[in-house]
Amino acid sequence: MTTGRIWQFCAALAVLGVAGCGSDRAADEPSIYGALKDAAAPALARATGGGEAPAPAAPPNPDQMAARALAANPAPLILAGLESSGATQVMAMTGENAGMRSYMSPNMQALILRGGILTGTKGLGHDLSVVDGDSPSLIRARRAGQATRIHRYISGDGVERPLPMTCNVTVGGAKSFAFAGRSWTATQVGESCRSGALTVENSYLVTADGQIPVSRQWIGQQLGYVTLQTIRP
Known part of the structure; x- marks a missing residue:
């Protein structure tokens, strides 16, 4: 991934409380990895009300949210941060069919994922009906190449x-x-998509067996990006 895209992704991880981005190549690539913490700080300050105006209330603590969710719900769980609204919420799996998982929040908003890749939304307004294309196979295989997305x-x-x-x-x-309470080792995978003047930059962390514990994915022009973090697979 390019330097700018890694910084953007790591800023999103900081908002969700994931430890700062790093790599065993950090010493060899200080221009990319050494600056990640500083690059994440402005986005984190905006998300938590930092900057010129004081925050009206303390931001939710992702670790505390995850701990409460793990204690209360035995289902697979994710933490979802919608960048357009600044809302972060826990979502629990409510159904699974042919590899498609539906995750729902307490306010009945839903995300539909296939193997960690967003394929639809419900209850958000301007919802994404479905996603087609062959880019997911490249992403989960951690393989570079050209692909389509609809x-x-x-x-x-x-x-x-x-x-x-x-x-x-x-x-x-x-x-x-x-x-x-779970440790992960994953590879950074980027997906840069274009449609006319529109550019979409999705980012994923993908494990050797194709799981995607963390990602930043585009829903649509009105809703923008959602950052997803696995609490319980």
């Missing part, structure tokens, strides 16, 4: 509006981190 949305008149994109999948360095 986002489909249902407009207010009930007509499906497809958004086709061409994508370039790239593979970066390794990273180890811990969250919610």
Whole structure:
């Protein structure tokens, strides 16, 4: 991944409380890895109300949110941060069918994932109906290459509006981190997609067996990006 994309992804991880990005190549690439902590600080300050105006209330602590969720719910759990609203919430799996998992929040908003990759949303407004394309196979295999992605949305008149994109999948360095009592080692994978003037930059941490414990994925032009962190697989 490029330096800018890694910084952006690590800023999102900082908001969710994941330990700072790192790599066994940190000493060899100080321009990328040595600056990650500083790059994450402005985004974290904005998310927690830092800057010129004081925060009206303490931001939610992701570790505490995860601990409470683990104690209260035996289902698979994720922590989702919607960047457009600044909201971070725990979502529990409510159903699984043919590899598709539905995760729902207490306020009945839902994300649908296939193997950790977002394929749809419900209850958010401007929802993503479904995602097609061949980029997920490259991402989960941690393999660079060209791919396609099609986002489909249902407009207010009930007509499906497809958004086709061409994508370039790239593979970066390794990273180890811990969250919610679980340790992970994963590879940074980037997915850069274009459709006309629109550019989408998705980022993933992918394990050797194809799991995606952390990601930052684009929903749509109105909702923007969601950052996802696995609490319980």
